[in-house]
Amino acid sequence: MSRIASEVAVFAxxxxxxxxxxxxxxxxxxxxxxxxxxxxxxxxFFVELGAFATGPQNAAxxxxxxxLQLTANAGIFGVIATVANERHFGTLPxxxxxxxxxxxxxxSRAVVNVLDGIVSVIIGFAMAIGxxxxxxxxxxxxxxxxxxxxxxxxTAGLGLMFGSIGLVMRDAIIVANVIYYLLLVLCGxxxxxxxxxxxxxxxxxxxPLTRGVEAAREAVAxxxxxxxxxxxxxELLVGLAWALAGYALFATxxxxxxxxxxxxxx
Amino acid sequence: MxxxxxAALSSLRLTLRTRVVSGWMYLNWxxxxxxxxxxxxxxxxxxxxxSSRLVYGVLGGGLIGYWSVAYxxxxxxxxxxxxxxxxxxxxxxxTPLWVIILGKVAGAILFGLLSFLPTAALAYxxxxxxxxxxxxxxxxxxxxxxxxxxxxxxxxLTPLFALWRWAFSMVNGFEIAVYVLCGFMFPVAILAPxxxxxxxxLAPTWAVRAxxxxxxxxGPHDLVAWWLAAVGLSLLYLCGAYFLYALVERxxxxxxxxxxx
Amino acid sequence: MSAxxxxxxxxxxxxxxxxxxxxxxxxxxxxxxxxxxAIERGELFGLLGPNGAGKTTMVKIFTxxxxxxxxxxxxxxxxxxxxxxxxxxxxxxxxxxxxxLYWRLSGLDNLRYFADLYRxxxxxxxxxxxxxxxxxxxxxxxxxxxxxxxxxxxxxxxLARGLLNDPEVLFLDEPTIGLDPVGARELRMIVxxxxxxxxxxxxxxxxxxxADAICDRIAVIKAGEIVAEGTPRSIKTxxxxxxxxxxxxxxLPRERLDELRGLPGVSSVAVAEHDLAQLVTVHCARPxxxxxxxxxxxxxxxxxxxxxxxxTLEDAYVQLIGDAET
Numbered sequence: 060m061s062r063i064a065s066e067v068a069v070f071a072x073x074x075x076x077x078x079x080x081x082x083x084x085x086x087x088x089x090x091x092x093x094x095x096x097x098x099x100x101x102x103x104f105f106v107e108l109g110a111f112a113t114g115p116q117n118a119a120x121x122x123x124x125x126x127l128q129l130t131a132n133a134g135i136f137g138v139i140a141t142v143a144n145e146r147h148f149g150t151l152p153x154x155x156x157x158x159x160x161x162x163x164x165x166x167s168r169a170v171v172n173v174l175d176g177i178v179s180v181i182i183g184f185a186m187a188i189g190x191x192x193x194x195x196x197x198x199x200x201x202x203x204x205x206x207x208x209x210x211x212x213x214t215a216g217l218g219l220m221f222g223s224i225g226l227v228m229r230d231a232i233i234v235a236n237v238i239y240y241l242l243l244v245l246c247g248x249x250x251x252x253x254x255x256x257x258x259x260x261x262x263x264x265x266x267p268l269t270r271g272v273e274a275a276r277e278a279v280a281x282x283x284x285x286x287x288x289x290x291x292x293x294e295l296l297v298g299l300a301w302a303l304a305g306y307a308l309f310a311t312x313x314x315x316x317x318x319x320x321x322x323x324x325x
Numbered sequence: 326m327x328x329x330x331x332a333a334l335s336s337l338r339l340t341l342r343t344r345v346v347s348g349w350m351y352l353n354w355x356x357x358x359x360x361x362x363x364x365x366x367x368x369x370x371x372x373x374x375x376s377s378r379l380v381y382g383v384l385g386g387g388l389i390g391y392w393s394v395a396y397x398x399x400x401x402x403x404x405x406x407x408x409x410x411x412x413x414x415x416x417x418x419x420t421p422l423w424v425i426i427l428g429k430v431a432g433a434i435l436f437g438l439l440s441f442l443p444t445a446a447l448a449y450x451x452x453x454x455x456x457x458x459x460x461x462x463x464x465x466x467x468x469x470x471x472x473x474x475x476x477x478x479x480x481x482l483t484p485l486f487a488l489w490r491w492a493f494s495m496v497n498g499f500e501i502a503v504y505v506l507c508g509f510m511f512p513v514a515i516l517a518p519x520x521x522x523x524x525x526x527l528a529p530t531w532a533v534r535a536x537x538x539x540x541x542x543x544g545p546h547d548l549v550a551w552w553l554a555a556v557g558l559s560l561l562y563l564c565g566a567y568f569l570y571a572l573v574e575r576x577x578x579x580x581x582x583x584x585x586x
Numbered sequence: 587m588s589a590x591x592x593x594x595x596x597x598x599x600x601x602x603x604x605x606x607x608x609x610x611x612x613x614x615x616x617x618x619x620x621x622x623x624a625i626e627r628g629e630l631f632g633l634l635g636p637n638g639a640g641k642t643t644m645v646k647i648f649t650x651x652x653x654x655x656x657x658x659x660x661x662x663x664x665x666x667x668x669x670x671x672x673x674x675x676x677x678x679x680x681x682x683x684x685x686x687l688y689w690r691l692s693g694l695d696n697l698r699y700f701a702d703l704y705r706x707x708x709x710x711x712x713x714x715x716x717x718x719x720x721x722x723x724x725x726x727x728x729x730x731x732x733x734x735x736x737x738x739x740x741x742x743x744x745l746a747r748g749l750l751n752d753p754e755v756l757f758l759d760e761p762t763i764g765l766d767p768v769g770a771r772e773l774r775m776i777v778x779x780x781x782x783x784x785x786x787x788x789x790x791x792x793x794x795x796x797a798d799a800i801c802d803r804i805a806v807i808k809a810g811e812i813v814a815e816g817t818p819r820s821i822k823t824x825x826x827x828x829x830x831x832x833x834x835x836x837x838l839p840r841e842r843l844d845e846l847r848g849l850p851g852v853s854s855v856a857v858a859e860h861d862l863a864q865l866v867t868v869h870c871a872r873p874x875x876x877x878x879x880x881x882x883x884x885x886x887x888x889x890x891x892x893x894x895x896x897x898t899l900e901d902a903y904v905q906l907i908g909d910a911e912t
Contacts, residue, residue: 096498097501100497100500104510105364107515112369112371233349236352236357237356237360243364244360244367255367328702328707332703334702336703339695339699343691409685414700418703418705578650580601581643581652
């Protein structure tokens with residue numbers, strides 16, 4: 060098999076497993092429950108809380124932040140599920156042993172989940188507009204769309220890191236759950252990051268979503284692209300950094316596996 | 326009768342022992358409540374807001390943790406046995422399934438109560454939020470009534486989750502919906518009228534209302550009526566549970582699917 | 587004559603399921619097709635059959651885990667459908683395998699918990715549990731977590747659990763599966779001792795020699811129907827005029843195999859790959875005649891190790907279950 064053909068084959072198989080992981084609920088009902096009911100409930104909780112604490116005129120602030128956070132569901136859990144499926148189906152060693160460009164293979168795991176993340180955010184925005192009064196009349200819609208894509212990419216980068224951790228740590232999903240909900244506290248989703256203690260803000264800015272949420276808020280207010288380019292660039296870099304860290308971990312594990320160290324992980 | 330009580334206590338002990346070493350358990354009673362408490366406290370302490378709202382931050386995280394444990398851990402009693410591969414064995418004993426579940430839910434509830442400790446500590450040390458007008462006896466009774474409502478709901482949900490897998494897939498959505506509808510972190514009165522109607526048929530709504538009322542001096546409070554409403558609704562759920570358990574037994578014996586995880 | 591310990595009359599069980607995601611079609615699988623059985627008190631009865639024959643279904647019906655679709659079954663005179671609560675106190679069952687135990691708990695804690703679920707009085711279980719541990723060779727390891735037990739130990743713990751309520755009838759579903767030969771033999775000895783002590787034992791297995799070794803009576807089940815029933819000796823007489831011819835050959839073509847099957851007196855032919863050769867086992871009547879015809883039919887092929895022998899219970903079983911080509 061030629062090199063390109065084998066790379067395509069690996070990519071296709073990886074994408075297939077992402078697809079399977081995505082539809083792990085195996086039913087339309089399950090998908091609705093997970094993709095609509097849960098996000099609605101989460102948004103409703105924080106919007107009502109926010110309205111109670113700061114006044115009903117601020118409902119849209121909370122709706123916007125939470126709508127964006129929804130992408131992390133696909134970005135983090137979706138990627139972990141993909142890796143878990145590869146492990147379950149026993150194709151992980153094949154993947155590691157393939158001649159394909161490993162970086163591409165590694166990154167390709169996130170593809171479907173990025174798309175799924177974008178869908179989640181769109182659903183979130185629909186709810187934010189329909190139920191919670193988010194007003195996009197003055198918004199820079201194309202810029203907002205870019206923010207959504209960027210945030211989906213960056214959270215998937217974090218997900219790739221967790222995917223690699225998931226290779227050695229059986230309970231990586233537990234850590235992933237914690238990070239997913241911590242995003243609600245650390246990333247300016249429900250209140251400005253400036254209210255957090257200084258040391259904690261450092262953590263906030265090293266996570267995806269933080270800059271993206273800020274950029275999206277500005278886009279909703281009608282800001283031009285130039286005003287948030289720095290934020291978006293930073294967001295992409297953070298996502299990329301996490302993805303590369305994940306790849307470094309993946310490559311290290313692969314080396315150990317080759318030397319007979321971590322076979323049990325598979 | 327004594328042997329049934331013994332079986333329930335045995336189930337309670339087993340639950341406590343397996344939960345103590347379970348990572349997920351710590352997530353449910355410690356980590357997630359702390360995260361939600363932190364989020365809530367930051368939002369509730371937004372500059373310009375009333376300080377009386379912080380009461381919801383003191384108890385809200387604990388309520389979230391308590392509910393999560395009772396609902397997810399307690400409600401998964403049958404599923405848990407199925408995942409462990411022991412469902413057939415316990416089903417075929419002379420002890421009815423509901424007795425075993427009773428013990429499991431009681432064990433989960435005990436863990437859930439722990440949620441109040443770290444979240445109240447976070448509220449106090451992180452945000453200087455306290456409950457200055459707490460009426461201890463009313464608070465304890467309200468907490469007892471709330472415990473009873475969670476207990477009855479978990480007992481009722483257990484067969485529901487076992488019978489219909491789609492119900493289980495709605496788990497996380499319903500869990501958070503209850504935070505909203507039962508007024509865990511903000512009063513139900515701010516919700517839309519139709520939502521308040523739905524909240525009214527949920528037993529914990531009344532117990533939580535009584536709980537918060539026991540922490541402030543100003544009325545009007547009709548705690549006794551609220552306690553009775555909570556208890557009454559819970560007993561109704563138990564009536565439903567009776568039929569659900571009979572249905573689980575019947576379905577299990579017809580389909581033979583107990584062993585399938 | 588006392589009533590049978592276990593009785594089944596026209597016992598039938600069908601499972602309904604659906605297939606497909608979008609266009610769901612209903613699929614009905616018949617697991618038991620009207621089974622009649624009667625097992626006397628104190629018998630060690632073996633139910634033999636291949637996977638999927640209905641053995642586990644039958645055990646689950648007797649142990650009240652499953653409701654029959656039609657027909658009736660009683661254990662100790664109690665109806666398995668209506669009298670399940672009274673029945674569960676008097677029977678025990680062992681499904682074996684890796685599941686069915688709380689692996690994070692010790693063996694002792696598992697037994698104590700199930701003793702409570704079986705409503706055994708504490709004074710009784712306090713005495714009985716150490717006795718069971720001793721008898722089943724688990725004494726000294728009872729405080730270790732079950733996840734650290736070997737397969738054989740887990741199986742013995744399953745058996746201990748099944749005996750906690752000192753049942754009058756014990757159901758064992760493939761109890762030695764997955765065990766090493768020594769462990770399996772030890773377990774068979776324990777089962778035989780339990781039967782000798784007066785318990786009624788209903789055992790399912792697909793190991794012929796196991797049934798032959800310890801059972802008082804056997805029934806053979808195939809596709810939900812009993813095809814033979816009796817003592818091991820009586821079942822062997824089903825094939826008494828039969829014989830077995832075996833030989834090795836290299837490269838047996840398909841047409842010759844069919845020719846072989848068509849020879850008079852041949853009832854079944856089994857072919858097993860054995861290194862580079864094939865080991866052919868021919869079940870037939872009048873083996874000496876068949877051997878002559880065989881040489882003619884397979885003229886040109888080199889036959890090695892040609893021999894004939896008396897049928898064993900295994901051969902009877904194969905005969906009853908049907909042709910096999912591996």
